Amino acid sequence: MDKINQGMRWQKMVAGSLCGLVLLILPSVIFKSQYFLYLSSLACIYMIVSCGLNITMGYAGQISLAQAGFLGIGAYTGALLGSTLGFWVTLPLGGLIAFVIGLGLGFPSLRVKTHFLAMVTIGFTVIVYLVLMNEQQWTGGPYGIFNIKKPSIGPFAFTSPAAYHIVVAVVTFILLFFAFWALNSPWGRAFKAIRENEGRAEMLGVSIRNYKLMAFAIGAGYAGVAGGLIGPLFGYIDPTMFALGFSFLFLLMVVVGGLGRFEGALLGAIIVAILPETLRFAEQYYPIIFALAAVLIMIFMPKGSVSFVDWVYKKLTGKEELQLTK
Amino acid sequence: MIEQLLIKGLSLGAIYAMIAIGFCLLWQSSRLVNFAEGEFVTIPAFLMVFFYSVLKLPFAPAIIAAIIVSAFLLGFVMKKTLVDALIARGNTPFVVTTIALGFLVRDSLTVFATPEALHFPSMIPQTPLQFGGAMFSSLDLWNIFVAAVVIVCLHLFIRKTKQGKALQAVAQNREAAGIMGIDVQKMILMAFVINAVLVAFSASLAAPIYMVKYDMGNELGLKAFYAAIIGGFNQVKGALLGGLLVGLIEIFTAAYISTQYKSGFVLIVLIAVILFKPEGILGTKEQL
Numbered sequence: 001m002d003k004i005n006q007g008m009r010w011q012k013m014v015a016g017s018l019c020g021l022v023l024l025i026l027p028s029v030i031f032k033s034q035y036f037l038y039l040s041s042l043a044c045i046y047m048i049v050s051c052g053l054n055i056t057m058g059y060a061g062q063i064s065l066a067q068a069g070f071l072g073i074g075a076y077t078g079a080l081l082g083s084t085l086g087f088w089v090t091l092p093l094g095g096l097i098a099f100v101i102g103l104g105l106g107f108p109s110l111r112v113k114t115h116f117l118a119m120v121t122i123g124f125t126v127i128v129y130l131v132l133m134n135e136q137q138w139t140g141g142p143y144g145i146f147n148i149k150k151p152s153i154g155p156f157a158f159t160s161p162a163a164y165h166i167v168v169a170v171v172t173f174i175l176l177f178f179a180f181w182a183l184n185s186p187w188g189r190a191f192k193a194i195r196e197n198e199g200r201a202e203m204l205g206v207s208i209r210n211y212k213l214m215a216f217a218i219g220a221g222y223a224g225v226a227g228g229l230i231g232p233l234f235g236y237i238d239p240t241m242f243a244l245g246f247s248f249l250f251l252l253m254v255v256v257g258g259l260g261r262f263e264g265a266l267l268g269a270i271i272v273a274i275l276p277e278t279l280r281f282a283e284q285y286y287p288i289i290f291a292l293a294a295v296l297i298m299i300f301m302p303k304g305s306v307s308f309v310d311w312v313y314k315k316l317t318g319k320e321e322l323q324l325t326k
Numbered sequence: 327m328i329e330q331l332l333i334k335g336l337s338l339g340a341i342y343a344m345i346a347i348g349f350c351l352l353w354q355s356s357r358l359v360n361f362a363e364g365e366f367v368t369i370p371a372f373l374m375v376f377f378y379s380v381l382k383l384p385f386a387p388a389i390i391a392a393i394i395v396s397a398f399l400l401g402f403v404m405k406k407t408l409v410d411a412l413i414a415r416g417n418t419p420f421v422v423t424t425i426a427l428g429f430l431v432r433d434s435l436t437v438f439a440t441p442e443a444l445h446f447p448s449m450i451p452q453t454p455l456q457f458g459g460a461m462f463s464s465l466d467l468w469n470i471f472v473a474a475v476v477i478v479c480l481h482l483f484i485r486k487t488k489q490g491k492a493l494q495a496v497a498q499n500r501e502a503a504g505i506m507g508i509d510v511q512k513m514i515l516m517a518f519v520i521n522a523v524l525v526a527f528s529a530s531l532a533a534p535i536y537m538v539k540y541d542m543g544n545e546l547g548l549k550a551f552y553a554a555i556i557g558g559f560n561q562v563k564g565a566l567l568g569g570l571l572v573g574l575i576e577i578f579t580a581a582y583i584s585t586q587y588k589s590g591f592v593l594i595v596l597i598a599v600i601l602f603k604p605e606g607i608l609g610t611k612e613q614l
Contacts, residue, residue: 115421116604118359118361119555120596122548123552123593123597130589133586252429284436285437287433288433288434292430295423295427298419298422299411299412
C-alpha cells in the first residue's frame with residue numbers, strides 16, 4: 001500500500017512539476033506584447049523572492065525586511081561582474097553571496113526577539129542602500145549601472161523579451177522546485193514542527209537556532225538570485241530599485257498571499273506583480289487599495305488570500321483544502 | 327564647536343526621545359510593536375497644517391486641536407479597531423498590519439492631500455543665539471525645553487497618579503495586574519492615547535524642521551525605534567537616553583565622519599547593542 005502511494009506521489013509530483021514549468025514558460029508563447037512579457041517576468045522574479053521569504057517568515061517565523069538589500073546585492077553582483085564572468089556564473093554567485101551574508105547577519109540576530117530581527121534587517125537594507133548610493137566609484141551611485149546585457153548560450157542570445165522570459169521561468173522553476181522538495185523532506189518537516197510548537201520541536205531534538213538560521217539564509221539566497229535576474233530584465237539598475245520600501249512590499253506579498261503556505265506566497269507574488277495592471281482604472285488609488293486590502297486581509301483573513309482559493313476548491317470538490325505541502 | 331553640536335544633537339534627540347517613549351509605553355502595556363509609529367507623527371503634523379492653514383485657526387488652538395484629534399484617532403480608534411482585532415494573535419500580525427497601515431497613510435496623504443512638502447511655522451520665532459563660542463538657534467533650546475516639560479509631566483503622571491501606577495503594574499506583569507483588578511484593556515487604551523499625544527507633541531517640534539510631508543515619518547519612526555532598542559525597550563528612561571544618544575550620534579557623525587553615512591553609523595551602534603546587550607543600555611532582561 002505504501003509503495004503504491006509512493007508511486008502515486010512520484011507520478012503526481014512529476015506531473016505537477018511539468019504543469020508548473022509549462023505554466024511558467026507559457027507567457028513567452030502566448031504574449032506578444034512586450035509589457036505583458038515584462039509583467040510575467042516580474043511576477044516570476046517576485047515569486048522567487050516570495051518563496052524564499054516564505055521559508056524565512058512563514059515556516060521559521062522570522063520577520064525579515066532585508067529582502068530588498070539582498071536583491072540589490074544579487075543585482076549589483078550580476079551587473080558588476082556579468083561582463084567578465086558571464087550571466088550564468090554571476091546569477092548563482094549573487095545568490096551565494098547573499099546566502100553567506102544572510103548567514104552572517106542571521107547568526108547574531110537570531111538570539112533576540114522577532115521585532116529586533118525586523119529592526120536589524122531594516123538596518124541592513126538601509127546600509128546596503130547607502131553603500132550603493134554613495135560608493136560611486138564602484139556602483140555608479142544614484143545613476144546606477146546601464147546597458148546590462150541579456151544572457152546568451154553560445155551563439156544563441158536571449159535578447160527578445162519572450163526569450164528572456166524563458167530564462168527567468170526556468171530559473172524560477174528550479175528554485176521553486178528545490179524549495180518544494182526541501183519543504184517536503186524530513187528537513188522541511190522540522191520547519192513545520194518549529195512553526196507549530198517551538199518548545200515541542202526543541203524537545204524532539206530539532207536544533208531551532210540552526211534551522212532558523214538556515215531558513216533566513218535561504219530566503220536571502222533566493223532574493224540574491226532574483227536580484228541577478230532584474231538587471232537584464234530592465235537593462236539597468238539603480239539604488240532606488242532596492243530601497244527599503246520594497247522590503248515592506250515583499251513582506252506584504254507573502255502575507256497577502258498566505259503566510260506559511262507554499263502556494264500562498266506564489267499567489268501573493270502574482271497578485272503584487274499583476275494587480276497594478278488589473279487595477280489600472282484606479283490609477284493613483286492603486287497603492288491605497290493594496291495597502292487597505294493588506295490591512296483587511298490581516299484582520300479578517302489571517303491565512304491570506306489563499307484561503308479564498310481553498311474555499312472555492314472546497315465548494316468544487318468537497319475536499320478540505322488544496323494543500324501542496326503536507 | 328562641541329557645545330554647538332551638543333545642543334543640536336540634544337534638540338534632535340529630544341524629538342526622537344518622545345516618539346521612542348511612546349513606543350516603549352505601547353510595548354510595555356500591550357506587548358505590541360507599532361511599525362506605523364513614523365506615520366503616527368505624520369498624521370498630527372498634517373492635522374496641524376490643516377487646522378492652521380486651511381481652517382485658519384489661530385496658532386495655539388490649531389496645535390491643541392491637532393493633539394486632541396490625534397489622541398482620538400491614533401489612540402482611541404486605533405485601540406478599538408486594529409489593536410482589539412489583532413492583540414490576541416500576538417505581535418507578528420500586528421507588526422505586519424502596521425507596516426501595511428504605514429503604506430496606507432503615506433499613499434493616502436500623497437493622493438488625497440499633497441505629495442509636496444508643506445511649511446509649518448515654529449512655536450517661537452527662530453533667532454540665532456550665541457553662547458560662548460557656540461552658535462545655535464532658539465528652536466534648538468525650545469525643542470529641548472518642550473520635550474523636557476512633556477517628559478517630566480509624563481513621569482509625574484506615571485509615578486504619582488493611581489492610573490499611572492496601574493499602568494506600571496500592567497507593564498510589569500499583565501496577568502497579575504489583571505488578577506488584582508486592574509482593567510488591562512483600559513490601560514492599553516491609555517498607553518495608546520499617551521503615545522498619540524507624545525507623537526503629536528514631537529510632530530509640532532519636527533514640523534518646522536523637517537517640513538510637513540507624507541514621508542516625513544519614515545526617518546522619524548526608524549530613529550525612534552533605534553532609540554528604543556539602544557536605550558532599552560522596557561524602560562521609559564531607556565527610551566529617553568536612547569533618543570538623546572541617537573540625536574547626538576547623528577549630529578556628531580555628520581560633523582566629524584561623514585554626512586552621507588550619518589544614519590549608517592547609528593545602525594552600527596544599534597547592531598552592536600543588539601549583539602552585546604540585547605535588552606538595551608538601561609533595559610532589564612524580560613522573560614517572554
